[in-house]
Amino acid sequence: MRETVGELVRRLRLARGWSQQRLAEALAQAAPERIPPTRNDVSRWEIGTRSPREWLPFLAQVLEVPRELLEAAKAVKSPEPAPHVLTVADFLPDGDLLAPLHSRTGRRIGAGQVADLGQRVHGLRLADDVVYGKDLIGPALRELRAAVKLYREGTHTDAVGHELLRAIGELAQIAGWVASDAGEHAEAERIYRLGMSAAHAAGDEVLSGNVAGSLAYQWSNTGRAGDAVDLARAALDSAGSDAPPKARALYLDRVAWAHTRAGQDRPAMAALGEAGDALAEDSAGTESPSYLYWMDAGELQVMEARVYTELRRPLRAVPLLTDVLGRYDASHARELALYLSWLAVAYADANEPEAAAGTASRMLALGQSGSERTAERTRIVLDRLRAFRDVPEVTELLAS
Known part of the structure; x- marks a missing residue:
C-alpha cells in the first residue's frame, strides 16, 4: 500500500x-x-x-x-479512520509554548548548564517533601520561567535541546504539583500542559505520562473525574508496555484513583491489582527515572487504603492506614496529615467516632495553612464528624 x-x-x-x-x-x-x-x-x-x-x-x-x-x-x-483513541497528544496545548525565538541572542547552552538545572529540579522535588505549596510556589515558578527562557533564547545543539526539554518537563511536573498544593489549580493545569508538551517534544513518553498523571490526579480531586479517567488511561497507553515497572505502577495508581473518584469500583480495583503486579516486576537491576524515587510498595499501600476509604470499605482501609502511619517519617508533616485524614474518615465510616476524633486531633495538630490539599481534607473530615456531634470527643473537637 x-x-x-x-x-x-x-x-x-x-x-x-x-x-x-x-x-x-x-x-x-x-x-x-x-x-x-x-x-x-x-x-x-x-x-x-x-x-x-x-x-x-x-x-x-x-x-x-x-x-x-x-x-x-x-x-x-x-484509509477510513479507526475510532479515535485518546492519547496524551489530545491533551496538549494548541499553542506552542516552547517555540524558540527566531533570532536567538542568548548564550550558548551546553551539557553543564543542563546538568545544573537537573540538580535544581531534584532539589525542588526534595523540598516539596517537607515544604508546603504556598511557601514553595514562588521559587518553583521562577525556576520554570528561567528554564523556558534558557531553552527559547539560548543556542544549543539538538542533543542539548532535548535534554533541556526533559528538564523542563520534570520541572513542570514538580512546579505543577506545588501550584496544585497551593490551591492554584488553573495555574497548575497550565504548567502541567507545558510539561507534557516539553516531554512530548523530547520524545520522552515516560516523562510525558508522569506529568499527565499528575494533571489527571488534580482533575480527579477537582470535580473532573471523567476527564481524569481519559487522561490517566492515555498516559498509561502512550508510555507503552516497555515503560519501567515503577512508571507503569504510578500510571496505574493514577488510573485507580480516577476510577475511584468517578464511582467506578471494579476498574479501580483492577488497576490497583495491575499496579501491584507492575511494581513486583521491579528489581535492583531495573533502571527507572530518578524522579520516581518515591514510588514503592508503601505508596501503593497508601493508595489502596485511600481507594477503600473512598469506596466506604473501612474494615479494609483502617489496617492499611494504621500500618503505613506506624512506619511513616514524621518530618513529612503534610503527607502525615493527609494520611491521618483518610484514617479519620475510615474510622467514622466504621462507626468509631471516638477514634475518628482522636485521629483528626492528631491531624489538626500538624497544621495545614500552607497546603490547600490538607486544608481541603480538614474540611472533609470535620464535615464527616458532624454526624457524631453528640459524642463528647467529637463535640470537643468541633468546638476547638
Missing part, C-alpha cells in the same frame, strides 16, 4: 532522528516570512487530520526529497 503524505512525512522525519518539534523549527527557518507551524501542526499532518498542502515545498526542502514525491503521496487517499 502506498504511503499517505502524513505517513511519508513521519517516516522521513524519523529517518533524520528529528522530533515533531525539530521539524517545525526547521520549517520556520525555511519560511521565515510565514506564520511558523507548531509541533501540533506536524502531528496533525502525520495522523491525517490536516493537510500540509502549502508547506509541501518547504517540507521537500528541509527533508531533502523531491517535491514531486510529496505531491504524489498527497494524492493517496487515507
Whole structure:
C-alpha cells in the first residue's frame, strides 16, 4: 500500500532522528516570512487530520526529497479512520509554548548548564517533601520561567535541546504539583500542559505520562473525574508496555484513583491489582527515572487504603492506614496529615467516632495553612464528624 503524505512525512522525519518539534523549527527557518507551524501542526499532518498542502515545498526542502514525491503521496487517499483513541497528544496545548525565538541572542547552552538545572529540579522535588505549596510556589515558578527562557533564547545543539526539554518537563511536573498544593489549580493545569508538551517534544513518553498523571490526579480531586479517567488511561497507553515497572505502577495508581473518584469500583480495583503486579516486576537491576524515587510498595499501600476509604470499605482501609502511619517519617508533616485524614474518615465510616476524633486531633495538630490539599481534607473530615456531634470527643473537637 502506498504511503499517505502524513505517513511519508513521519517516516522521513524519523529517518533524520528529528522530533515533531525539530521539524517545525526547521520549517520556520525555511519560511521565515510565514506564520511558523507548531509541533501540533506536524502531528496533525502525520495522523491525517490536516493537510500540509502549502508547506509541501518547504517540507521537500528541509527533508531533502523531491517535491514531486510529496505531491504524489498527497494524492493517496487515507484509509477510513479507526475510532479515535485518546492519547496524551489530545491533551496538549494548541499553542506552542516552547517555540524558540527566531533570532536567538542568548548564550550558548551546553551539557553543564543542563546538568545544573537537573540538580535544581531534584532539589525542588526534595523540598516539596517537607515544604508546603504556598511557601514553595514562588521559587518553583521562577525556576520554570528561567528554564523556558534558557531553552527559547539560548543556542544549543539538538542533543542539548532535548535534554533541556526533559528538564523542563520534570520541572513542570514538580512546579505543577506545588501550584496544585497551593490551591492554584488553573495555574497548575497550565504548567502541567507545558510539561507534557516539553516531554512530548523530547520524545520522552515516560516523562510525558508522569506529568499527565499528575494533571489527571488534580482533575480527579477537582470535580473532573471523567476527564481524569481519559487522561490517566492515555498516559498509561502512550508510555507503552516497555515503560519501567515503577512508571507503569504510578500510571496505574493514577488510573485507580480516577476510577475511584468517578464511582467506578471494579476498574479501580483492577488497576490497583495491575499496579501491584507492575511494581513486583521491579528489581535492583531495573533502571527507572530518578524522579520516581518515591514510588514503592508503601505508596501503593497508601493508595489502596485511600481507594477503600473512598469506596466506604473501612474494615479494609483502617489496617492499611494504621500500618503505613506506624512506619511513616514524621518530618513529612503534610503527607502525615493527609494520611491521618483518610484514617479519620475510615474510622467514622466504621462507626468509631471516638477514634475518628482522636485521629483528626492528631491531624489538626500538624497544621495545614500552607497546603490547600490538607486544608481541603480538614474540611472533609470535620464535615464527616458532624454526624457524631453528640459524642463528647467529637463535640470537643468541633468546638476547638
